[in-house]
Amino acid sequence: MSEPSPGLVSAAIQAITQHIRAEGLAPGDPLPSEAAMTRQLNVSRTVVREAFRSLSAMRL
Structure with a gap:
């Protein structure tokens, strides 16, 4: 699988x-699911998963 x-x-x-x-989400508030974001952004689940990882690493 490619990056x-x-x-x-x-x-x-x-x-x-x-x-x-x-x-107005605060830390710990739920985000939309990977599947929902995949549909909303029209990108692959891999892209959404990597974005979530990056945001988590930035503690956002």
Whole structure:
């Protein structure tokens, strides 16, 4: 399996970050599922999973 495109991951990170801010989510609040974000962003589950990992590493 190939690595996801860094550009797609960056776009997914930005979209998820915007969702967090728009919804006023706090640490520990649930995010949409990988499947829901995959459909919403029209990217693969691998891209969403990598975006979630990156955001977690940044403690967002």
